[in-house]
Amino acid sequence: MSTxxxxxxxxxxxxxxxQFNEPLALACGRSLTSYELIYETYGTLNSSASNAVxxxxxxxxxHHAAGYHSPDDRKPGxxxxxxxxxxxxxxxRFFVVSLNxxxxxNGSTGPSSVNPATGKPYGAxxxxxxxxxxxxxxxxxxxxxxxxxxxxxxGGSLGGMQALQWTITYPDRVRHCLDIxxxxxxxxxxxxxxxxxxxxxxxxxxxxxxxxxxxGVIPKRxxxxxxxxxxxxxxxxxxxxxxxxxxxxxxxxxYDFHSVEFQVESYLRYQGEEFSGRFDANTYLLxxxxxxxxxxxxxxxxxxxxxLAHVTADYCVMSFTTDxxxxxxxxxxxxxxLIAARKNVCYLDIDSPYGHDAFLIPTPRYITGFTNYMNxxxx
Numbered sequence: 001m002s003t004x005x006x007x008x009x010x011x012x013x014x015x016x017x018x019q020f021n022e023p024l025a026l027a028c029g030r031s032l033t034s035y036e037l038i039y040e041t042y043g044t045l046n047s048s049a050s051n052a053v054x055x056x057x058x059x060x061x062x063h064h065a066a067g068y069h070s071p072d073d074r075k076p077g078x079x080x081x082x083x084x085x086x087x088x089x090x091x092x093r094f095f096v097v098s099l100n101x102x103x104x105x106n107g108s109t110g111p112s113s114v115n116p117a118t119g120k121p122y123g124a125x126x127x128x129x130x131x132x133x134x135x136x137x138x139x140x141x142x143x144x145x146x147x148x149x150x151x152x153x154x155g156g157s158l159g160g161m162q163a164l165q166w167t168i169t170y171p172d173r174v175r176h177c178l179d180i181x182x183x184x185x186x187x188x189x190x191x192x193x194x195x196x197x198x199x200x201x202x203x204x205x206x207x208x209x210x211x212x213x214x215x216g217v218i219p220k221r222x223x224x225x226x227x228x229x230x231x232x233x234x235x236x237x238x239x240x241x242x243x244x245x246x247x248x249x250x251x252x253x254x255y256d257f258h259s260v261e262f263q264v265e266s267y268l269r270y271q272g273e274e275f276s277g278r279f280d281a282n283t284y285l286l287x288x289x290x291x292x293x294x295x296x297x298x299x300x301x302x303x304x305x306x307x308l309a310h311v312t313a314d315y316c317v318m319s320f321t322t323d324x325x326x327x328x329x330x331x332x333x334x335x336x337x338l339i340a341a342r343k344n345v346c347y348l349d350i351d352s353p354y355g356h357d358a359f360l361i362p363t364p365r366y367i368t369g370f371t372n373y374m375n376x377x378x379x
Contacts, residue, residue: 003071005067005068007085008084008085008086008087009066009067009068009076009080009084009085010042010043010066010067010083010084010085010091011067011068012067012068012069012070012071013040013041013042013064013066013067013068013069013077014040014069015038015039015040015063015064015069015107016038016039016040016041017036017037017038017039017107018036018037018038018039018141018144019034019036020034020035020036020037020137020140020144021033021034022034022140024102024133024136024137024140026127026128026129026130026133027129027130027132027133028127028128028129028130030127031127032102032109032127033116034109034116035102035108035109035137036107036108036109036113037099037100037102037108037109037137037138037141038063038099038100038106038107038108039063039097039098039099039100039141040063040064040065040066040067040077040097040098040099041095041096041097041098041145042065042066042067042083042084042091042095042096042098043091043092043093043094043095043096044095045095045145045146045147046095046379049146049147049148049149050149050151050379051093051094051095051151051379052094052095052096052097052142052145052147052149052150052151053089053094053095053096053097053150053151053152053153053154054097054098054138054142054150054152054153054154054163054166055079055083055089055096055097055098055099055154055155055159056101056134056138056153056154056155056158056159056160056162056163056166057078057098057099057100057101057155057158057159058155058156058157058158058159059157059158059230059284059287059288059291060275060279060284060287061078061100061159062078062100062104062106062107063098063099063100063106063107063108064077064078064098064106065077065078065079065080065083065096065098066079066080066083066084066091066096066098067080067084077098078360079098079360081360081361081362081367082362082367082370083096083098087367087371088367088370088371088374089154089374090374093379094151094152094374094379097141097142097145097147099138099141101129101134101137101287102129102133102134102137103126103129103134103283103286103287103290104283105279105280105283110122110126110280110282110283110286111123111124111126111210111280111282111283111286112213112280112282112283113126120214121213121214122282123209123210123211123212123213123214123282124209124210124211124282125210126282126286128286128289128290129286129289129290130290130293130294131158131161131162131165131290131293131294132165132169133290134162134165134290135162135165135166135169135170136169138162138166139169139170139173142173148173149172149173149174149175150166150173150174150175150176151175151176151377151379152174152175152176152177152178152374152377153166153167153174153176153177153178154177154178154180155178155179155180155182156180156181156182156359156360157180157181157182157326157356157359158182158287158290158291159180159182160178160179160180160181160182160183161182161183161291161294163177163178163179163182164177164179164182164184164296164334165294165296167308167311167312167313167315168296168307168308168310168311171310171311171312171313172312174312174313175313175314175377176313176314176315176316176373176377177313177314177315177316178315178316178318178370178373178374179315179316179317179318179331179334180317180318180319180359181318181319181320181323181326181331181356181358181359182326182330182331182334183326183330183331183333183334184295184296184297184304184330184333184334184337185294185295185296185297185298186291186292186294187330190291190325190326191292193229193230193233193325194288194289194291194292196229197225197226197227197229197230197284197288198226198284198285198288198289200221200222200223200225200226200229201219201222201223201226201281201284201285202222202285203222204219204220204221204222204223204281205219206218206219206220206221206222207219207222207281210281210282210285212281218276218281219281220276221276222281223272223275223276223279223281223284224269224272224273224275224276225272226284227271227272227275227276227279228268228269228271228272231268231271231272232268233324233325233356234325234355234356234357235354235355235356235357236322236323236324236353236354236355237322238322238353239322239353239354239355239357240264242353243264243267244262244263244264244267245263246262247262247263247264248261248262248263249261249262249263249266297337304333304334304337305336305337305338305340305341306341307337308337308338308341308343309341311341311343313343314343314344314345315334315338315343315344315345315346316345316346316347316348316373317331317334317335317338317345317346317347317348318331318347318348318349318350318359318366318369318370319331319332319347319348319349319350320349320350320351320352320354320355320356320358320359320366321349321350321351321352322352322353322354322355322358323352323355323356323358324355324356325355325356326356328349331347331349332347335347346373348365348369350363350365350366350369351365352365352366
C-alpha cells in the first residue's frame with residue numbers, strides 16, 4: 001500500500017549532492033580546494049528560471065526543509081509548515097532550493113568530513129567560516145542549477161542574516177529578501193550566550209581539541225549543555241511557563257542535586273541528549289562564530305544604511321513580540337536602515353507567545369503575512 005501524504009506536502013524528496021572542485025577563498029584567509037553541498041529542491045523551475053527561492057537555515061538547521069525522506073518518516077522537514085502547495089512558499093508557483101551550509105554536519109563538507117590532504121576528519125582544522133562565505137558557496141550552487149537571480153531569498157534567525165548578506169554581496173541576483181526573526185549583528189548578550197555554549201564544548205574532556213572523532217568519542221556533555229543554554233534562549237518566559245510551570249515529575253521532592261525533579265529540567269535534558277546524538281561539536285562552534293562575526297555595516301563604520309545603499313531587492317522583515325534573543329528592536333534597526341537608504345521594505349511585528357522559535361510555528365497572523373508577501377512576487 002502506498003503512503004498517502006497530506007495534500008499540501010511536497011511528498012517524498014531525495015537529497016542531491018553537488019561537488020565543487022574550484023577552490024573557495026574564505027574570509028579567514030584560508031581556502032577549501034574542493035567541497036560538497038547537499039541540497040533539496042521542491043517544485044519546478046520555470047523556463048526562464050525566474051521562480052527560484054532559496055531557503056537559508058538557522059544554527060542547527062539543514063537541507064531537509066520540507067517533505068519526507070521515506071514513507072516511514074514520523075516528521076517532515078523543519079519548515080514544512082511554510083513550504084508546499086498552497087503554503088506561504090507555494091511549490092505550485094516556486095522552485096525552492098534548501099541546502100545544508102558549508103561547515104555543516106548533515107551532508108555538506110564540514111569538520112566531520114574527511115580532509116583529502118590527511119585522509120582523516122578535518123575536526124578542529126576545518127577553517128572558520130563567515131556568513132559571506134556561505135553566500136559565496138550558495139551562489140556557486142545557484143550557478144550550477146542555472147539560477148542567475150533568486151525570486152526571493154528567505155531565512156529566519158541566522159538564515160535571515162544570510163538572506164540580508166545575499167542582497168549586499170550579490171545585489172543583482174536577489175529580487176526579494178524575507179528576513180525573519182533576525183538582526184543586523186549580535187548584541188553583547190547574544191555573543192555571551194554563544195561563548196558559554198562554546199566553553200561547555202571546549203572544556204568537555206572528550207573534546208580532545210576538536211579531534212574527538214579520531215578517538216571514537218563525542219563531547220556529549222558539552223554538546224548537551226550548549227543545547228540546553230541555547231534552547232532556553234529560543235523560548236519565551238510565557239511559553240515555558242505555559243508548557244511546564246513548576247510542575248514536578250513526581251509528587252515529592254528528593255532534596256538532592258542529581259535527580260530530575262521539575263518537568264522543565266526533564267525537557268531540557270531530553271533536548272540536550274537528542275541534540276548531542278545528531279550534531280557535530282565542531283560544527284556548533286563554527287556556526288556560533290559565524291553568528292558572532294556577522295556585522296555587514298562594519299565595512300561602512302557601522303552605518304547600515306550606507307551598507308545597503310547599493311542593494312536592489314525589496315524586503316519583508318518580520319519579528320515576534322516575545323522574541324528576546326532577536327528582539328523586534330533588532331529587526332527595526334534593519335527596517336530603519338532600509339528606509340534611510342530609500343529601499344522598499346514592509347515590516348510585520350507578530351504577536352506570538354513562542355519567543356524566538358515563533359518563526360518555526362505556523363501561527364495564523366504569521367502565515368497570513370508571509371503568504372501575502374510571497375503572493376506579491378512576480379515570477
